[in-house]
Amino acid sequence: MSELPRWFELGVRVPVGWCELVAEALGAKFAHGVAFGAPSLASEPLPEGVELVRVYAADGRGARELAASAREVLDGLAAATEAPELAGLDVAVRELPPEDFARSWEKRWKPFRIGRLAIVPPGSKRPLRAGDRPLFLEPGGAVGTGRHTTTRSCLRALQRRIRGGERVLDAGAGNGVLAVAAVLCGARSAVAFDNDPHALPYAEKLAADNGVAEACDLRAGGFEVLAEHERAFDAVFANIYADLIQRYSPELASRLAPGGWFVFSGCHRDHRSATEAAILAAGLAIEQRASTGRWDTYAGRRVR
Numbered sequence: 001m002s003e004l005p006r007w008f009e010l011g012v013r014v015p016v017g018w019c020e021l022v023a024e025a026l027g028a029k030f031a032h033g034v035a036f037g038a039p040s041l042a043s044e045p046l047p048e049g050v051e052l053v054r055v056y057a058a059d060g061r062g063a064r065e066l067a068a069s070a071r072e073v074l075d076g077l078a079a080a081t082e083a084p085e086l087a088g089l090d091v092a093v094r095e096l097p098p099e100d101f102a103r104s105w106e107k108r109w110k111p112f113r114i115g116r117l118a119i120v121p122p123g124s125k126r127p128l129r130a131g132d133r134p135l136f137l138e139p140g141g142a143v144g145t146g147r148h149t150t151t152r153s154c155l156r157a158l159q160r161r162i163r164g165g166e167r168v169l170d171a172g173a174g175n176g177v178l179a180v181a182a183v184l185c186g187a188r189s190a191v192a193f194d195n196d197p198h199a200l201p202y203a204e205k206l207a208a209d210n211g212v213a214e215a216c217d218l219r220a221g222g223f224e225v226l227a228e229h230e231r232a233f234d235a236v237f238a239n240i241y242a243d244l245i246q247r248y249s250p251e252l253a254s255r256l257a258p259g260g261w262f263v264f265s266g267c268h269r270d271h272r273s274a275t276e277a278a279i280l281a282a283g284l285a286i287e288q289r290a291s292t293g294r295w296d297t298y299a300g301r302r303v304r
């Protein structure tokens with residue numbers, strides 16, 4: 001009988017915004033699964049601005065050799081990006097007993113919290129903190145786990161601004177997480193669309209799992225799915241790439257009521273000046289820019 005492999009978890013504390021890059025680099029080297037965040041909602045909270053990247057590796061070598069090999073990858077990444085945020089990251093390695101491994105990598109998507117939203121799998125009976133709002137999200141699927149830096153940044157921004165009763169528009173909705181979160185946080189209704197034909201069933205399931213299907217009008221397609229008269233939204237979200245924000249800012253602004261607010265993300269910082277110019281030219285005021293790693297998220301209002 002062949003010997004069972006030894007399994008290890010490599011944990012790296014990474015400044016928020018750089019997690020995907022670190023996960024990609026370590027995942028490419030060890031290629032057995034990556035997870036973000038603390039292992040459970042009950043775990044010791046991480047310091048502000050820091051995220052935990054956990055990588056799973058089966059290896060015949062010991063923890064010390066794995067840690068050295070992971071450090072080499074991280075040093076290479078820091079050198080290639082010249083990002084000070086990635087310099088000197090440390091790796092903690094622990095060997096997993098087989099049953100621990102099965103729990104931590106086969107179910108590698110873990111609940112996480114953004115503001116008062118606790119993002120948990122459907123049917124979860126996990127005890128939450130007082131004041132938490134559960135958002136039930138099925139892990140997996142091609143259109144998002146809700147964990148991407150830009151999604152989290154939008155979820156944070158929209159929770160800060162929502163007052164209750166809003167009609168919101170979510171352009172490039174993916175799995176509909178922003179629209180559903182907005183309704184859970186008090187918005188009256190959401191129109192959400194995405195031109196990826198695979199996205200709609202995920203968004204429909206998310207809305208149903210969260211009991212907000214009736215408030216969510218989910219559509220497959222691009223901006224053409226909006227009728228001419230569908231305007232005066234109280235809030236507009238668009239977590240799409242910088243070039244699309246630049247192209248669609250006038251359209252997005254025209255769908256907002258005067259004074260209505262927006263959250264735009266997915267904007268690579270290399271395109272910052274062109275993106276900001278396009279947003280301002282569309283008659284929107286930028287009230288906040290949150291930068292996490294390579295990504296900028298903008299929030300503000302329609303001023304004309």
Ligand SMILES: C[S@@+](CC[C@H](N)C(=O)[O-])C[C@H]1O[C@@H](n2cnc3c(N)ncnc32)[C@H](O)[C@@H]1O
Pocket residue numbers: 143144146148150151154171172173174175176177178193194195196199221222223239240241244266
């Ligand atoms: C980064 S994902 C964001 C998904 C989700 N809103 C979130 O925040 O996690 C961007 C989404 O925009 C969609 N998209 C890109 N261009 C679009 C367009 N012109 N019309 C509609 N959807 C578009 C993509 O298919 C993709 O699902």
